[in-house]
Amino acid sequence: MRPFAYVDERDVAGAAAAVHAAPGAMFLAGGTTLVDLMRQGVLAPDLLVDVHRLPLGDIELDDRRARIGACVRNAQLAEHPELRARWPVVGEALLSGMSPQLRNMSTVAGNILQRTRCSYYRDGHSPCNKRVPGSGCAAIGGHDRDHAILGAGPRCIAVFPSDLATALAILDAIVYTRRGDGGARRLPFDGFHLAPGDTPERETILDHGELVTHLELPTLAIARCSHYFKVGDRSSYSFALASAAVALDLERGIVRDARIALGGVATRPWRCPDAEQALRGKPAELSSFRAAADVALAGAVAGRHNGFKIDLARHVLVRALTELAARPR
Amino acid sequence: MVLLSVNGARHELDLDPRTSLLDALRERLGLTGTKKGCDHGQCGACTVHVDGRRVLSCLALAVAQQGHEVTTIEGLAAGERLHPMQRAFVECDALQCGFCTPGQIMSAVAMLVEVDDRRRLTDAGIRERMSGNLCRCGAYPNILAAIRRVRP
Structure with missing residues (x-):
């Protein structure tokens, strides 16, 4: 070091x-x-x-929102009873990953800023545009089993691994920051993480010295009916090969509204607006869920070893929606 | 100088900021009960308590622990009287080589504190909550039995 x-x-x-x-x-x-x-x-x-x-370790709740300090531990967030009732997808996502020790140490801001698990990035010496801009990408055409099938570019195919971020992507979350020059920003979570494009080393729109101070979850009726389902190499304490954060607003068996995001398969938290649109007005049943999953994965591109993720993600999304629709409410 | 509070005793150490809490405990304070397994936060052998919460001492910088109370496996027993979890591990033969055992015990003690209602803790629930502590000998059945013995 x-x-x-x-x-x-x-x-x-x-x-x-x-x-x-x-x-x-x-x-x-x-x-x-x-x-x-x-x-x-x-x-x-x-x-x-x-x-x-820093005094950023509190969770404040009122009728309008949850305001979550950046230094709140992931364990604190996962176990908060009222938060679990109003935004169940958040606690489910947090409990689906990390060991309890890691949840006790790591913060919510650190969670949404965590680095990729790409082994070429983490080995410290392979060509990697994220680690050494311009050095190339050893994952493209290499051992890409864990890599992205959505949102990848010619310079980087690394997956963004956060389960929490996948859940936040369907919740209209807001990120609050304090800048090094004294200013402050209010950033919609949608757009907070950047596509790799030409600058895969730049993962978020934060500037150098810009500190995340809070996350805000606005109160959403649909969030009460939300769910996270994840598949990894182990059923516990592993990163997602594919995961889905979903929310449903159902009326007499018909989907009035839906929220869908995929994790473990994309270069950033991956909201699926077209799949959401495909579900609206449809009966909450298997055939509708399958059709929506086909739409969600329509743009997926397989590399050498990660083609299985396209089918896996489809099944994971269908399972997440099926489990949620079957929940008593 | 870094002021560390470990098992109720205060230590003033001249530490390089790179020193992990794990290395400070083992190499500087001679508390070698806490084990270095992977040194990457993946195996749980280095589990200690900081302010009562179980954490991984290999990923914690010692310099960041000032003002916090650290408890290691050496701080668990009251003199010669073993902590109930230590006793249960002995009685249930919950180890083979023993390398992961201090981390397992520290993790299990904190885990029971985290749970609101211990009586509702299922075997599957215990396994899930202990998933951050690997045992390469595969002593899991007896580790589970030991934790169940301590659970009221």
């Missing part, structure tokens, strides 16, 4: 300013991604600004 300086910040503006002022600085929260990648030599900040003691 490369040597670095460490500062413990107690002030939000001070933390953002400290990282903003140093090009090689990074924020440290739970450290579960960052410390691992520093040990691998993948990330090599020369300054860590510790933000885990």
Whole structure:
């Protein structure tokens, strides 16, 4: 691990300013991604600004919204009783991944900013445009079993792995930030993560030194009827090969509205508006769910070893919708 | 200087910021009960408690633990009297090589605190909640039995 300086910040503006002022600085929260990648030599900040003691550790709920501090632990969020009732997909997504130890350490902001599990990115030496811009992509044409079938580009096919982010994608979530120059931003979650395009090293629209301070979930009637279903190599403590976050508004067996996002298969949280549209007005039954899943995966592109994900994701989405529609309400 | 509070004792250490909590415990404080398995947060052998919550000491920087209370396997027993979970592991023969055992025990103790109603904890529930602690000997059936023995 490369040597670095460490500062413990107690002030939000001070933390953002400290990282903003140093090009090689990074924020440290739970450290579960960052410390691992520093040990691998993948990330090599020369300054860590510790933000885990900032006053951003509370969940505030009222009729209009949930306001979730950036430093809330993923375990706290997963176990919050009222949150689980109003946005069940959030807790289900969190409990579907990570070990309890990791959920106790890692923060919600760290979760939506976590790095890809692409083994070529994480090995620290293969060509990787995300790690070393312009160096190429060893995953394209390589061992791409775990890689993206949606949203991939000619420079990067790495999957964005967050289960939480997949759930947030169907909830109209808002990300609040504090910038290093003292400003603040309110960013819709849709558009927060970037497609790899020509700059796969840039994963979100955050600027250097811009600190996530809160996530907001607006109250949504449809979110009460929401669900997360995931398939990975193990049934516990593994990343998704394919997952689906879904919400349904049903009236007498007819889908009035639907929300759908896929995880484990795309380069960023992958909302499926066309599949949602395909479900509206249809009976909540297997044939409708299958048709919607075909629409969701219509644009999927297989590489050498990940073609199975197209079928898997289709089945995962149908299963998620079927389980949710069968729930007593 | 970094001020660490471990098992109720305070230690002032001159530490490189790169030092993990795991290395500080083992190499600087001589508390070698906490084990280094993968050093990547995947195996759970290094599980300790920070402010009562189970965490992975290999992914925690020691310098970030100031002001927090760390408990290791050495801090679990009261003198010669073993913690009920330690006793259950012995009685149920819940280990073979023993390398993962301190992490299993620390994880299991915190796990029972996390659960609202222990009596409703099923075997499948225990397995899921202990999924972050790997045992390469495969002593899982007896680990499960030990945890069930402590559960009221």
